[in-house]
Amino acid sequence: MKLFSCQCCQQALYFENIACESCHHPVGYLPGLATLTALEPTGTGRWHPVEEQVQHAELVYCANHAYDACNWLTTPDRSGRPAICFACRFNRTIPNLDNPKNLERWRKIEVAKHRLFYTLLRLKLPIRSRWEDPHNGLAFDFLDDAADGSAPIMTGHNNGLITLAIREADDAERERMRVEMGEYYRTLLGHFRHEIGHYYWNVLVRDAGRLESCRAVFGDDQQDYQEALQNHYNNPPPEDWRERHVSMYATSHPWEDFAETWAHYLHIVSTLETAWAYGVTIHPVLPDASPLSTNGPGNDPYLTSTFDEIMEAWVPLTSAVNSLNRSMGLSDFYPFVLTSGVREKLAFIHSLIRETQALG
Template identity: 85%
Template structure:
């Protein structure tokens, strides 16, 4: 995530801001420009962005701004329906907001989902909604369990439909599940990045003639998925799973391997952009710092950095931040080992995205 600044007073702004804390101008996000902009009133609930490229536009907040769940801007509705921004158009079902605890859950979910969309748009990936393509378009259902506990919602993906169990927005519940599942890492943003990997397997692999090249790296996805999951949950992973997989769950089936690897690629480029925005360089004070040093700023990790540049920057950054976390008594920021086998898969994802960008 890059840094933003207020066009009025130059105060630093952050992605979720709705107001500049310095000059108190309202703030909104312009998805087409990947920019936050201070706003001036244009009357009738409309706003003039102070961003020079769209200074004369009249825009409105997404209607989910009324719930403090979105700060994105869009054009005024021409149909009389509430205006909905690009990211929120993909919502098919949101939680029942009559339940007071669901509003806070939904807000947390939307923070993660909007960060996902920031990344997808920065990567210039194709995104078709369920309204455009009812059979395979992207949609989100944010669902709660049945009140009597008889039908727990399972987070997952099915032909473009991403279902997220809203209990994942409860920190204590999510941590309980992380420990129960033996996971290093479990976050709302991680869920979104994983499930969107399944969507892009459909779009960029299955539907784009890349099945054989993908199978050469990730394995034969034609094996029965449910049987593979059952074997995974009934048996420990192979002892050498770290040699070829970024997580033990990735060993369950090639689809899950692809989605896990995709999620990690998004983790990496997003975090590197943040480090890049802050001008972070790593120069450890050891006799031979060469393998743990970065000079920065690197090329844009979303669009122009090579895979080797990304890896060369990622390893020193994670080493440094892991050490900082340990100094605070916290778990490692990135507790994963990117072996040669995992890097080969990440390189496939990188090449897949760069090929897609070149066609757009």
């Protein structure tokens, strides 16, 4: 994530801010420019951005701003209907807001989803909605479990439709599930990054003629998926699973291996952008030169950094932050091991994205 500042007073801003805490100007996010802008009212319920590149535009907040669930800006709807921003147009179902608890859950979900869309737009990846492509387009259903005690909602992906069980927005419930499933890491943003990996397997692999090259790295995805999952849950993982897989769940099926690796690549580039925006460099105080030293490549991890540059920056950063967490008595910030087998898969994801960017 980039750093942002108010154009009126230069106060630092965060991605989710709706107002500058210093000068109190309303602020909104411009997805086309990947920046936050201070706003001046037009007197007609619309806003002029202070951002120089679009200061003559007349914009409105997304309709979900009224629920404190979105701070993105968009153009007014010509038909007079509530205007919906780019990120919120992919919502097919949101929680029932008559339940006050669901409003807080939805807000947390939207924070994670908007960060996902920030990354997808920064990576210049193709995104088609369910309305543009009714069979394979992207859409989100945020669903609650039925009150009758029937089978709980499962988070998952089905040909572009991503379902998220809204109980995942409850921290205690998500932690309980993390422990039950034997996972190192479970977050709302992690769910979004994993499930969007399935969508991009369809778009960038299956539908783009890359099946064979992907299978050469991740294995044969033609094996029965349900049978593979059943086997995964009924049997212990291979003892050497860390040599080739970034997580235990990635061992279950090549589709899950791809999605887990995709999610980790998004974790990496997003975190590196934040670290470099803050000027973070790592120089351990050791007697000899350390492989954990890095100045950071100084490039854009989303668009220009090479895979080697990304890895050379990532490993020292995670080592340092894991050590900081341990000093506070916390769990590791990044509890994963990037073996040569895992790096090969991450390199495939990196090449896949760079090839897509080159095609425009």
